[in-house]
Amino acid sequence: MSSAVTKDHAELAEIFNRDEPRVDWHDETLWWVRAKRDIAAQKLPEWELLRETASQIKNNVLSNLSEYLTQFEANAIKNGIIVHWAADAAEHNQIIHKLLSDRGIDRMVKSKSMLTEECHLNEYLIERGVDVIDSDLGERIVQLAGEPPSHIVLPCIHKKKEEIGDIFHEHLGSAKGESDPKILTETARQHLREVFLTRRSALTGVNFAVAETGEFVICTNEGNADMGAHLAEIHIASMGIEKIIPERKHLGVFLRLLTRSATGQPITTYSSHFSKPQAGKEIHIVIVDNGRSIQLGRKDFRNSLKCIRCGACMNTCPVYRKSGGHSYHTAVAGPIGSILAPNLDMKKYADLPFASTLCGSCSNVCPVKIDIHDQLYKWRQVIVQEGYSPKAKTLAMKGMAFTLSSPGLYRAAGKMGRFTFKYAPFAVNNGMNPWYKHREMPKAPEESFGEWYKKREGEKR
Amino acid sequence: MSREKILAAVKANQFTSAELPDLNVLASLTATDANLVEKYTAIASAGGSFVYEVADLEAIKTILQKEFKPGVQVISGVAGLTDYTDAASVVHELSHSFANVELTILQSNLGVAENGALWLTEEQMHIRVLPFIAQHLAIVIDKNNFVPTMAQAYEKIGDARYGYGAFISGPSKTADIEQSLVIGAHGPRSLSVFIIT
Amino acid sequence: MKVALFVPCYVDQFYPKAAIATLELLEKLGVEVHYPKNQTCCGQPMANSGYEHLTTGCNNLFIDNFSGYDYIVCPSGSCTLHIKEHLHSPQSEDKATEIRKRVYELTEFLVDILHVEHLEASFPHKVGLHQSCHGLRGLHIAQMSELVAPAFSKPAKLLDMVQGLQLVQLGRQDDCCGFGGTFCVAEEAVSSKMGKDRVDDHIEHGAEYITSADLSCLMHMEGILRRQNSNVKVIHVAEILNHSIQ
Structure with missing residues (x-):
């Protein structure tokens, strides 16, 4: 990290807007995803009831979270999973590093986890000599480019295929000038297959953790979480405390909403339910707070913890579409990021609640009905009251x-x-x-x- | 210890209890059992799966003979499809060697019409990595084993115990490069679904 | 029926024609309209900037001006929404509550309260309807594209009654224009780009006029149109509904 004064959203957005055709391209690509979401939602006449139900389930979760967490832990332990608790990012990173170093492991393959972005796990491990490879294609691309993801579901949505071709040519030896997505994906497949086959440790995120059964669910289209987890000796899953859902049958609500909201697909290719480790292998879960319990106590903002990380609010947000994910200078960009980030650091992220016209589109695509734009308004009041306004x-x-x-x-x-x-x-x-x-x-x-x-x-x- | 610290902080900040919603309304709204195979086929095909309706296992063998070159490694976990390496005979310690498997054939007993997903547990996979590591995947399912939506799917799964289970709805895919859909990311390059009629 | 006309400050200062049209239209429809002369602003510019705590003065003034009417009608969805959501007063909360219930944006007042089914208006032009966000998603004067719910539009319903008027279909029916109050200067780059794109959508689909139930959006788009020396004009929906062939 440089010591220079961090630019705020408006300044970063202004830089992004210097290349107008690129802004148009970015805007249209994301609008297309929003349009696909609309088509998928319109196919379900019960869509609004589904959203309301999901929102109510999450209400119940947030109002009984400590009980559900203990229930989940007990059931996971019964299933043979080892459970760790991390109060903050530093502890999360330490736990993972120790799990690896205790076993003499210095290479890890990782599937998508926004929590590890939030905790800056990659940097932490790399500084300590652990080689970390992101296996989600988009994440691998930004990793090779030395950038953070710009979107929680589409990590390299800001990159053009020609730029990806150049990155692959430099790092993975693809032909110079090759920019065909099929060929570039095949290049990544070959490269990452070797990685999957040689890594003894795999880290994944968690989409849902079921209190009733102690199982957790990971959703991917690529199959990278499964390739990593099933081939490694040790599978570490990082989850925020808010990922809990009460019962298995509630997956039937959330899995119907998640991917339709995210990409317009009816479901991801893989929805993998991990309950017990394979014989002779280990599954570890790191349950992370990192400010979430504080957010839970903020009456006006606790609903932000309902988020299932679909990214629909980003795709629909005109400000996100026309300013790019990196303008938000935080792991989770866009409207949801702008109501989550001030909880972690109000001064550093004082600009984000203002990076919105309060148009309200985000709240109405949100599959768990988070009142995002109302929370943006309320964060503005808090930020001013706390003295973080010029x-x-x-x-x-x-x-x-x-x-x-x-x-x-x-x-x-x-x-x-x-x-x-x-x-x-x-x-x-x-x-x-x-x-x-x-x-x-x-x-x-x-x-x-x-x-x-x-x-x-x-x-x- | 962080565990106690976190749980105490969470407990202190939880607000008044909110009831869980009744899921029966949703489940009843979607419980239409008409044309499930047809609906499934349309959705799964749109998602990149190849769907075949076949009379019996023999018909599957014939199709596979046409689609796959002789001599490639095929692992079958389907009782009755015995011309191939028996999935029950391989062990997970050898998982890494399956990278050369051309085709895995597995059984599913639960398909979801609304999204093209097929449910398989570890028991049906034999080894967890098998449906992911093979170059191609085929899944066999009886035509009577489809449900309308995920609501009914989880009703059917109930409180079954499994070490691992997955809904698989198509071939491995990605659209991470400029949103162009590419089939064959890290897992199988194709999914063939055989519906026994 | 005693109706008070609430004219937002920037309409008062920059777009008096829209307020005049609102007044005349309501009078034409037989409504007794009062204009409380001491009105200034709803307080939204401060509140949306994070200074809701500075709006006490505005709120009390608003309550003084607008208490005791059957309805309060405003030719701006955004200002109406602000009053509906944020008008409070520790001293006279009951009056504030009454006002919050009685304040209406013009098109919703015409459709829901006056039940207007017919208008003597004519405007023989191709018109693009900009769905302003606060009216759309806040007041629900039309159905937003995000929801799976039956389509309707109160402004479009009224515009359909205008002779000769042809509504153009837009590429994106309800994307934001990027005005956003102080957002328009604080986030100048994104704000202008949003405005340009919105304007382009109307122009590409052949609009001669862009109309809306909110002048703040129109003011923004007008700024862009005029910079481009475009022939396309903005016009508040009240001016169209009050328009007749001379």
């Missing part, structure tokens, strides 16, 4: 509130054009004004409605 902005807002609280001041400000200058910044016609960069200011009318109405009243009399 002083100049606070001053301007105070002046604005003062003027607008007084009809006399408001009318005077309007007449003198001061309303325009001070409180409608978009209406100032100069180079310093961000509005004016791409937009003309509204034409000032001869009279305000109030003035017109007063005249009309006079005429009537």
